[in-house]
Amino acid sequence: MPVNAEADLPLSSTGNPERMACLPEYDTPVVNTADADAPATLLDGSFLTEAVELAPAGIALLHGPDHRFTYANRAYRHLRKPGSAFIGQPAATVFPEFAIAGRLPLVDEVYATRRTVRRREFAVLRETGEQAFYDFDHVPLAGADGSVRAILVLASDVTDKVTMRQAAEVRAAEAEKAQQLLEGLLAFIPEGVILAEAPDVTIRHVSAYGTRMTGRPAAELEGIPAHQHVERWDILRSDGVTRADPEDLPLTRATRRGEVVTNEEWVLRRVDGQALTILCNAGPIRAPDGTITGGVIAWRDISAARQVQAELRDALAQKELLLGEVNHRVRNSLQLVSSLLGLQARETAGAETRRELEAAAARVGAIAKLHERLYKGPSVERVEFGAYLRSLCQDLGEAASEHIFEVEVAAVDLPTDTAVALGLVFVELVANAIKHANPVDDTRRIFVHFGSTAAGGVELSVRDYGVGLPPGFVPGQGTRGFGMRVILGMARQLGAELRAGNAAPGARWTLHLPGSGQVTPECGHMARSVSDRS
Known part of the structure; x- marks a missing residue:
């Protein structure tokens, strides 16, 4: 209903908004400051005038068909630059954007309908040039005859509300876009991805x-808390037999305890009963303040890979078994040949022939011993040469019981081919020491050293305590016996350096192989043993 603009409505403490609308028409704003010291009451018109002038909401009066301003309080005047004319000016002149936006016909509507017309969140340029948003209420003020004589305009600043809503709309649009991207990613990524909410680990999305x-179906897997995960998903531990504990699952640990779980294997049974081995990685989802708001787990089926690995292990085990059997049979055959050569040597009358047969038996025996280690050892590709040397020294010591073997070796792994060649060189060097040592006293000792060098190679040396080498002796010159040819040939094959010299007393032969060995970490120290003379 329109407010009666001519009725005698005294300003009182009732706070009636219709009475507040019946303000006198001022050609200029009136603020009574002359009687500032005089007591003011709610019945004092000057006090009410000042209250309207200083009100935080914009208040104005419009008259006539062209909607001229007859009053505008300070808040309303701040909608324009300082000094802008208001009183007596048409609204279209003061606010041209109102006319452009078609708001003035709304004011005409107040005259026609005699009802309040509201316009929400209208954009206005403030005096600073910044855009602001206001809610405008146009309240009709009626005369005694009931016709609309003026319009009371109330302008409320809603800029903060609009700005916050627009920012929220932008964030909502960005979140929706991010959600669409995430859903698109999860729809095609070849991994299972599960998103859950804290604290009960309720599953919200499954890829x-x-x-x-x-x-x-997703409806069967989503919307369930932690205590239902094991039963609904049918999850077992990696052994494929033991039922999982819900509190031990990676997603539960990540969401409730903040754990980051990497590369854990679990077994998931499909609805058709097929068991899948899955590799899981999980972690917590945190708010900016660090609070855990959820968890995420990514998993993929590695059943095929595990099956291939199992088949490869079986194939390798079969290969090792076959190679071990081959080495075992080769060892038996070589041992038989060595025994026959030894038997022939014992039945031979000629000393030189007997020595050659014994040397041949020792060579074959050395190779047989290596094949024994191959089929008994963990690998057919490498041999722990230190243990192999100790075994050879024991056999050679039994054959030459008048000698004492002092053995100082390190545990060094060598490739099989290198070990065979180096073993033959060792047998020849020991045979040479036994044959040519000629001790000046009763000291029949042979010292064997083997180990790694600082440069990464390995070194084998054999020393006797005899009369030593003749002056100017060079390996391979002056004498070309079969044993020496074996030593030189194997040294060339290994790319090794052969040195010979006097040790005072006796002679020392040294073979150096660059970068051939790998020291076994747990037993890379030198082990020393001495064989007793029988």
Whole structure:
């Protein structure tokens, strides 16, 4: 209903907004400051005038068909630059954007309908040039005859509300876009991805890959808390037998305790009963303040890879078994040949022939001993040469019981081919020491050293305590016996350096191989043993 603009409505403490609307028409704003010291009451018109002038909401009066301003309080005047004319000016002149936006016909509507017309969140340029938003209420003020004589305009600043809502709308649009991107990613990524909410680890989303792998619909897998995960997903521990504990699952640990779980294997049974081995990685989702708001787990089916690995292990085990059997049979055959050569040597009358047969038996025996280590050892590709040397020294010591073997070796792994060649060189060097040592006293000792060098190679040396080498002796010159040819040939094959010299007393032969060995970490120290003379 329009407010009666001519009725005698005294200003009182009732706070009636219709009475507040019946303000006198001022050609200029009136603020009574002359009687500032005089007591003011709610019945004092000057006090009410000042209250309207200083009100935080914009208040104005419009008259006539062209809507001229007859009053505008300070808040309303701040909608324009300082000094802008208001009183007596048409609204279209003061606010041209109102006319452009079509708001003035709304004011005409107040005259026609005699009802309040509201315009929400209208954009206005403030005096600073910044855009602001206001809610405008146009209240009709009626005369005694009931016709609209003026319009009371109330302008409320809603800029903060609009700005916050627009920012929220932008954030909502960005979140929706991010959600669409996430859903698109999860729909095609070849991994199962599960998103859960804290604190009860309720599953909110399962990727398409996850539902396909389980054979279950998303509606059956989503919306369930932690205590239902094991039963609904049918999860077992990596052994494929033991039922999982819900509190031990990676997603639960990540969401409730903030753990980051990497590369854990679990077993998931499909709806058709097929067991899948899955590799899981999980972690917490945190708010900016660090609070855990959820968790995420990514998993993929590695059943095929595990099956291939199992088949490879079986194939390798079969290969090792076959190679071990081959080495075992080769060792038996070589041992038989060595025994026959030894038997022939014992039945031979000629000393030189007997020595040659014994040397041949020792060579074959050395190779047989290596094949024994191959089929008994963990690998057919490498040999722990230190242990192999100790075994050879024991056999050679039994054959030459008048000698004492002092053995100082380190545990060094060598490739099989290197070990065979180096073993033959060792047998020849020991045979040479036994044959040519000629001790000046009763000291029949042979010292064997083997180990790694600082440069990364390995070194083998054999020393006797005899009369030593003749002056100017050079390996391979002056004498070309079969044993020496074996030593030189194997040294060339290994790319090794052969040195010979006097040790005072006796002679020392040294073979150096660059970068050939790998020291076994747990037994890389030198081990020393001495064989007793029988």
